[in-house]
Amino acid sequence: MQTNLDETIQFLKQPGEGSLFVISGPSGAGKGTIVQALLPRHSRLTLSISMTTRVPRRGEVEGQHYFFVSKEEFESRIEQGQFLEYALYNGNYYGTPRTFVLNKIAGAEDVILEIEVQGGQQIRKNWERRSVHIFVMPPSRANLLNRLQTRKTESEEAIQARLKRAEEEMGHLPDYDYYVINDQLEEAVQTVSAIIQAERQRIFQSLLKGEKTI
């Protein structure tokens, strides 16, 4: 006999609308490495793909590394409000397409997005649905400096600018839901993994009113 008990349990067992996980934090804190390690550990977890006006580099695949569009198309999409966030770096636009994320979460996928602090702030403001914001930080200033220097891609001046910016970005911590200190990589990955797992067990009023969305 079908009962309320069984109906509720069956309802909860069905995957509902996905969530958007925003992984943010200072440059050099290890966001990208964490995200890459997370993807194979969770079913129903998709990496957000950015749109850009930059020219594809050798080996970059349309719709896999980026969606490549012209500057005119990007600007027209900005006007139509099609980006959760966007920014201009070195004369090229980069943005997170709203439709991509909407389609994924409608299909019960969680979407994970690695982004600079400023972009994360834009998403918090522009995204009308559920997003979970995780701030990844280095274990110390010395460690961050070391990581930035090991990259060997930037001048000492550029590195000092990044450190200064990291200290400013720490001021945005209160806008986040969770923090993760990336000291040991495996530990940090496991912690973000636990956050994703826990968030999938959350109860929301609207979820229980039969919509299973928030």
Place this chain on the structure above:
Amino acid sequence: MQTNLDETIQFLKQPGEGSLFVISGPSGAGKGTIVQALLPRHSRLTLSISMTTRVPRRGEVEGQHYFFVSKEEFESRIEQGQFLEYALYNGNYYGTPRTFVLNKIAGAEDVILEIEVQGGQQIRKNWERRSVHIFVMPPSRANLLNRLQTRKTESEEAIQARLKRAEEEMGHLPDYDYYVINDQLEEAVQTVSAIIQAERQRIFQSLLKGEKTI
């Protein structure tokens, strides 16, 4: 040189005030087994000890299994608002002492409490600090019936009453923060474990204003 970056990180690394985790759900869902399996997996996690007016059974130790007090003392403590929740079962009082929980969380311990749904509701109302409420449920009505029957401690009539109550208790799901379906025990324990781990990474405004409490 000490910087904002290092100060913030050091601050976050220090354990702050603990949280109260309330594990609740229908009788027979496996709350007790889950809680016992959780305790050795987390440092800084303490089981809440109840106070009771019931006579100690052979082998029960004061302050370990229960705090044993007289009926007069229990009632005087009720009047003083010393319980997060209490109930009268078969003529004996059982309650959760507020001071025990307060002392533990002040010492950066998380406290875990296994309790019936009604007691969980009382805690939500009476506890002025942070509590995380987790609803543990069976995978199906048939499974719950089977578990209750396997106990062999109750009449068929009592079991049917528990099932009916379980269905009513499911209506309180929206008052909880998380749900966990106890199908495979190890999976359920791991899920509650992830919730505890994730909750320890949460950012609260007040935590960042230098109080590290909520």
